Amino acid sequence: MFRQKEKLKKKALELEQANLQILEQQKALKKSEIRFRTAFDQSFQFMAILDVKGKVLELNDLSCKACGSTEKKMIGRYLWDTWQFKDQEEKTALKHHIEKAAKDESTNDETVFYNEKGAKLAILRTISPVKDEFGRVIHISVQCQDITERKRAEEEKLMLETQLRQAQKMEALGTLAGGIAHDFNNILSVIFGYTDMARRRLSDNSPVHTHLSKIFSAAERARDLVKQILGFTRQTEIAKVPFQPSLLVKETIKLLRASIPATIQIQADIDPKCGWISADPTQFHQILLNLCTNAYHAMEYTGGRIDISLYETRVDESELSKNKDLLPGQYARLSVRDTGTGMDKDILEKIFDPYFTTKEIGKGTGMGLSIVHGIVKRHKGFILVESIAGEGSVFHIHFPIIKEKTSVEVSSPTIIPKGLGKICLIDDEPDFLEMAQDMMKTLGYEVIVIQNSFDALKLFQKNPEQFDLAVTDQIMPGMTGMDLALKMLEIRPGFPIILCTGYSQNLTKEKIRKAGLKEMLFKPLVVEDLSKAIQKALESEST
Structure with a gap:
């Protein structure tokens, strides 16, 4: 009897010690779980643990916030059903990577994620298997690092490098333009000189005088072309003069009809009574050429129509809300509309940025609209743009109307007195x-x-x-x-x-x-x- 009591006492002591060990292990496990949960929830990465089928077992706080939900609502759902995707292809890719992890294959890639506010994030995603002691896949670990800022910095660096290359190209183009201008103006001097001397020997009503005047006018347009080249490379000064824009627009349209393919129609609606403006005629000509060139490139392969209109309009303060330094009043409104590819909102926000272009390599410098914007701003005007992707674009250029109407054109050569020396x-x-x-x-x-x-x-x-x-x-x-x-x-x-x-x-x-x-x-x-x-x-x- 005594021996049985001793055995029971010994067993009870062993049980108590075992219970104490179990309690210590439970405390240690609890501490370990707290450490894991703290690290899991406070991680700067999106983290999730899935079963082998891709259903959510656990999500950290950052993942829940990004998905705009709670862990309780997310558990038991397939991970690809909890994320926001722009298209089905991204959703299929995530599902495919999870299936790979279930087969003991890790994947690492860069992708995009849309948070609960719809903001686009760039993420570095790692999906890997979690195995037991026998090497069997029992869970799947998903870790995503937000690399949006890094990608933005890389894109800014790339943009700056591109701008530097383009600036160097523009500098080289400027040097080339200067050389061309020198040689070309020497050639034009001979044409101007002999034409002018020849027509001065003829009466104004002579047919030959008329022909020589045509040659002289063509030489003037060639001279203006040199000014445009120098203006494009910022090597000439603005020379503002009062003129009637309708005459210049009509002349530019004639040039465009000869240079743009027949697959693109040009329709003009020019008000001859549109008021006078004070501007550099060469730069005004350049604006219209740049806009029409862009319109042509938007329809180069499909064909279409360019509508050019000019009329006088009243601009009130509501239209100048974003241009507080401008005054309401009468403006000459030059509009260029095309039926091309159009632009989405993201592109519209960048079109006036220097060196930004959507054209393929070799078809643009990214300076055309930037130059147009700069010219219009220097002339105290403004631009309005409307565009719908897939339907076309329209640019409305506004120049303030002036009261003076003093013509600067010289109709015929004046009589020049003789000199000595x-x-x-x-x-x-x-x-x-x-x-x-x-x-x-x-x-x-x-x-x-x-x-x-x-x-x-x-x-x-x-x-x-x-x-x-x-x-x-x-x-x-x-x-x-x-x-x-x-x-x-x-x-x-x-x-x-x-x-x-x-x-x-x-x-x-x-x-x-x-x-x-x-x-x-x-x-x-x-x-x-x-x-x-x-x-x-x-x-x-x-x-």
Whole structure:
């Protein structure tokens, strides 16, 4: 009996010790569970534990917040039914990755996730199997890291790199444009000069005079084209003049009809009574060309129609709510509408950003609409854009109407008085040199022509008083016209010199006058401008 009591007592003690161990293990398990739950819920990653079929067993707090629900509502549902997807393809991809994990295969990829507010997030997703001690897959772990900011930073870096490359291209284009402008204006000078001299020898009612005037007008358009190229590369200044936009729009449409394929119709509705505006005609022309070029590219493969309209309209304060620095009143409204691909909201928000383009490589710089926006803003105007993806776009350009209506056009050449004096003409272009010599001779001057700066300087050094005036080109091999002029002024202070150039980015009339030169002429030359410059330079020397 005693022995049985001892055995029972011993058993009870063993049971008590076992219970204590179990309690300690339960406490340890509870602590471990708390640590796990804390780490699980406070993780900066979206975390979920699924069964092998893809149903949710556990979700951390971040996942629940992102899905806009509670863990209780989510448990037991397939994970792909709890996430918001933009399309079925993304949902199928998640399901496929979970099925892979159930077969003991991990996956890692980048995808997108839409939170409860509908905001798009970029995430790095890892889906992997969880196995027991026998190597069997019992659960599936899903971890997602929000990499939206990182992706945004990468995109901004890429955009900046793209902008840098485009800026370098624009700089190179600017250098090329300057060279083209110089050479092209030399060629135009010959066309302008001989055409102008020839028509001055004919009466206004002569058919030949009419033909020569047409050539002269075409040369003027070519000169304006050079200005547009320089304007595109930001190497020319704005020259605002009052003009009636309807005339320029009609002329631009003629050019567009000849350059745009027949698969694209151009319909025009131009009000000839539309009021006058103060603007740079070349830049106004550039706006219309840029908008129509964009419209053409939107319909290049499908064909369509471009509607161009111009009329005067009243703009009230409600339309200027986003442009508080502008004033309500009468505006000339130029509209370009196309039936092309249109744009969605995301693209519309970026269209005026420099270097942004939706065109394929080689078909755009991303500067067209940025340039249009800049030109309109500098002219105190504004732009309204309407577009529907798949239906087309319309751009409404507004320029303020002015009261003055002073025409700046010259209908026929004026009579130019003759002059006297001996001129030293220096230029390295033989054709220009010959034309300018003829032009000066018709004005009554004696002209000595020299093709080289060094030869001109040597001749001048021998007898500085033999010339009454020098006209020199700026860009010449060996010694620029400016350097030649300064050396001449050292020998004979106050000697009248006119600097003539087809293009100069750095020189201005103010700079050359401070250096002691009298005038600066830009090619292409016309007789009237040259005559005025020569007379002014000679008069300043005599006073």
